[in-house]
Amino acid sequence: MAEQRIQKVLADQGICSRREAERLIAAGKVKVNGRPVGLGDKMDPDYDKVSIDGKNVRIVRKRQYTYIMLHKPRGYLTTRSDDRGRKTVMDLVADVPAMLRPVGRLDKDSEGLLLMTDDGAFINLLTHPSGGVGKLYRVTVNPRATEEQVVQMASGVVLDDGVRTQPCVIHVVTDEPGRTVLEITLHEGRNRQIRRMCSAVGLQVVRLKRSAEGPVKLGMLQPGEYRELKKSEVSALRNAAQKNTRSAPVREENAPRRPGPLPRKKD
Structure with missing residues (x-):
């Protein structure tokens, strides 16, 4: 496998977000083959060994990722942990044998469809500002x-x-x-x-x-329940994000904005 930026490897493995990886690298907590690394440094996931805070990180090759859709109820935080002991979405997927992370956020008082996965590249694609999945x-x-x-x-x-x-x-x-x-x-x-x-x-x-x-709908999934996404749904989400990324226009910061349409929904 070709060399990749270290923060990308850590994010793709689901170990942490790319931003968190960059913070750890900048703080000098990440080493590759026993040597401290800097932002922009690369590694070969097939051969190099990486550690964070002195603990070795296991790099999984050709791993099988988990993709789920959760119906988040109101009252749950969209975060992996909370130092105040409040309920989080992780409590609802505790029986899933994967290191899941939310794809984006829903605030505590909101409900509905929340995607979760251990595929860091998928998270980055769907949450990147240029992805623009509706x-x-x-x-x-x-x-x-x-x-x-x-x-x-x-x-x-x-x-x-x-x-x-x-x-x-x-x-x-x-x-x-x-x-x-x-x-x-x-x-x-x-x-x-x-x-x-x-x-x-x-x-x-x-x-x-x-x-x-995007193309994935909540359907009849009840609050607190989750299901695995179908392969076709994962592909459709990925394709939608990639399409929007490629077609995203370059706009000047102060360019005028056109209003969106305002049709009234028929009963």
Whole structure:
């Protein structure tokens, strides 16, 4: 096997994220063949030996990866561990014999489809900003959303950190006094993005559920349950991410943004 950057090897093996690997390398905690390494250094996974904090890391060749879909319930953190002892999604997949990591995040108060795997390359592909695999959310807000507020969010709004969101597609599912149910499709994944988008236009999220990611749908999977992804689903997700990465346009930071369409969903 050809030499690869050390952080890529560690991420592909599911040992840690690429960012965490870079932090460990910069802190001098990673050695290859007994010698400290720096950022940008490479290794051959077939021959070189790597250690972190003096502990040897087992490199698995041609490993079989595990890919699952979890219906995350509300009240669970999307993290591998919590120093305050709160419930995490790992509690729901404790019987899976693999070192799973979440693919992206759903905040504690949100629910729905969450992909998990031990394939670091797959995680990097789907979470990379240029991947842009669409995620579908069903969102209940109050008070009732006006057309102007929905158009604002679909066109892109400035969040509380000064960053402007990308245009997105929004369908109005239910529109009644006191509340509106929306279906929102995002191609980016900022922290608590939908809640912050709604807050920016004066709306409060009452319920948020992710029902699909790319071509993969949550279906009838019940809260707290999980299932393995089919090979065709894994391939479809990978192809969707790679396609979007190749076709992602290069845009200037201050280029004007076009509003997304605003069709109303038929019952």
